Every structure is written in C-alpha cells, then in structure tokens.
Amino acid sequence: MNLIVLGPPGAGKGTQAKIIEDALGLVQLSTGDMLRAAARAGTEIGLQAKEIMDRGDLVSDDIVIAIVADRIRQPDCKNGFILDGFPRTLQQAAALDQLLTEQNKSLSAVIELKVEDAALIERISGRFTCSDCGEGYHDSFKKPRIDGQCDKCGGTEFTRRPDDNAETVRNRLMNYYRDTSPLLGYYFCQNKLKSVDGMAAIDDVAKEIKGVLSSLRG
Ligand code: AP5
Ligand code: MG
Numbered sequence: 001m002n003l004i005v006l007g008p009p010g011a012g013k014g015t016q017a018k019i020i021e022d023a024l025g026l027v028q029l030s031t032g033d034m035l036r037a038a039a040r041a042g043t044e045i046g047l048q049a050k051e052i053m054d055r056g057d058l059v060s061d062d063i064v065i066a067i068v069a070d071r072i073r074q075p076d077c078k079n080g081f082i083l084d085g086f087p088r089t090l091q092q093a094a095a096l097d098q099l100l101t102e103q104n105k106s107l108s109a110v111i112e113l114k115v116e117d118a119a120l121i122e123r124i125s126g127r128f129t130c131s132d133c134g135e136g137y138h139d140s141f142k143k144p145r146i147d148g149q150c151d152k153c154g155g156t157e158f159t160r161r162p163d164d165n166a167e168t169v170r171n172r173l174m175n176y177y178r179d180t181s182p183l184l185g186y187y188f189c190q191n192k193l194k195s196v197d198g199m200a201a202i203d204d205v206a207k208e209i210k211g212v213l214s215s216l217r218g
Helices: 013-024 031-041 044-055 061-072 090-102 117-125 166-180 182-189 202-217
Strands: 003-006 027-030 081-084 109-114 127-130 136-138 193-197
Touching (some): 003 013, 003 182, 013 027, 013 109, 013 136, 027 031, 027 061, 031 044, 031 081, 044 166, 061 090, 109 202, 117 127, 166 182, 182 193
Parallel strands (some): 109 193
Antiparallel strands (some): 127 136
16 A cells, blocks of 8 residues: 655644554655755755755755655565655656556555644644654643653653744745645545545544545455
C-alpha cells in the first residue's frame, strides 16, 4: 500500500504517519524530516534548505523530487510507504505519478487531514520532539507519560523546531493554501482522495484512517 498524508502545517501528518507505520509496517517518508536531517549533517543542499525552511517557504521542486525519487527506490519501500509532506505542488504530484509508473507502483489513497486554521497554530506552538528518537509531543494534547522523559526511548532532551514560531507558521499556511491545496482537486479527480476529520483526538483520527484503509483492502 502506498499512501500520501496531506494537510496543512500542524494538521497531524507526522503523528498519523507514524501510527500507520507502526500498525501496517509501511515506511514513513517525511520530506521535512529528510531536509532537517540534511541540514543537521551540514550538506550543501541541507544548508540551503535550512534557510528556506526557517522562513517557512517551500524548497525547490527539483531538490525535493530528487530526494524522494532516490528514497522510494530503496529496498525498505518495497512493501509500501506513507508520504508525509510530499507532494506539495502540482509539479511534485506529476513527478510522483511518473516515478510510480516507472516503478510499476501505484498510489492506494491520499488521506486528507481536515483541521481548522486556529487549531493549527495552537498545535504548532505547543509541539516538541524527543531529540534522540524524534517522537513528537505537545504541551497540552500529547504530554510524555513521565514529565521530561520520552515514552518511546526514555530520552530526556527535547527540541522545538526553529520554524515553529507565529510569523513563520502564517507563511507556511499561506504557502499551503497557494501551492498545496490545489492537490486536493488533483487527487479527487484521480479518485484517490479520502478526507478525515483531523479535529478529533489523535487516537480517533487514527481509528478513522484505519477504517478507510481497511475498506481499501476489503
Ligand atoms: P514539514 O516538516 O512537512 O512541516 P509542515 O508541513 O509544516 O507540517 P508539520 O510537520 O509542522 O505538521 P504535521 O502535519 O506533521 O503535524 P504533527 O503531526 O507534527 O515541512 C517543513 C518545511 O520543509 C516546509 O515548510 C518546507 O520548507 C520544507 N519542505 C518539506 N517538504 C517539502 C516539499 N515536499 N516541497 C518543498 N518544501 C518542503 O502535529 C503537530 C502538533 O499537534 C504535535 O505537537 C502533535 O502532538 C499535535 N497533534 C497532532 N494531531 C493532533 C490531534 N488530532 N489533536 C491534538 N493535537 C494533535
Ligand atoms: Mg510533520
């Protein structure tokens, strides 16, 4: 099964992609995580991308398409993947169609997380992540079970993303409406779009997604 999780910044794409990854054994491919890893590694592309990401703008299609093309050819993607944060433009979507066709693969579904704008800002401003394993948390909606300790790996260091500030979030949201929201129509016309209520609690959103996915398999 090859999936896309589509939604604005803070909609819960990463949160839900990780749940599906664990439940179905698919690989989560987050272009945001890949670009942040490249920036930490100090590669030329990573450093260029960091400046763009810190402003909340989109990294160029060529760079992102090349990263994804390379990644979905890796053996661990053979049994399926969940794209989180890609595609983000019509050009990226067309390139993905071509990549999948070349590899005799197809898209099973595009899961849209529908979330109100005000909730996005609240979610992003409370987000933090385990520095060791990357598990995501929220000051109000998903606190670690033991304060200051990661549920998953026991790590005690947490980080907040530099692009998670009010001004950058508004720019990210603007970019979403301008460049990414046309993909909803693109995938509706391909009969792939499945919209879920992303305003529900994390576990309830996950249940709704699992229901959609089992109806695809049934
Ligand atoms: P990326 O890392 O993809 O960021 P984003 O799209 O802005 O989305 P986020 O990661 O902020 O949100 P999310 O939807 O994953 O939400 P999360 O699950 O964390 O991209 C960053 C940058 O990289 C871009 O701005 C761009 O520069 C560049 N980039 C990446 N891909 C690119 C591409 N294809 N093309 C060009 N440039 C690209 O949840 C958010 C918070 O809410 C968490 O704290 C979570 O615990 C909480 N939460 C989640 N679900 C719920 C819920 N149901 N109820 C309550 N709280 C919840
Ligand atoms: Mg994310």
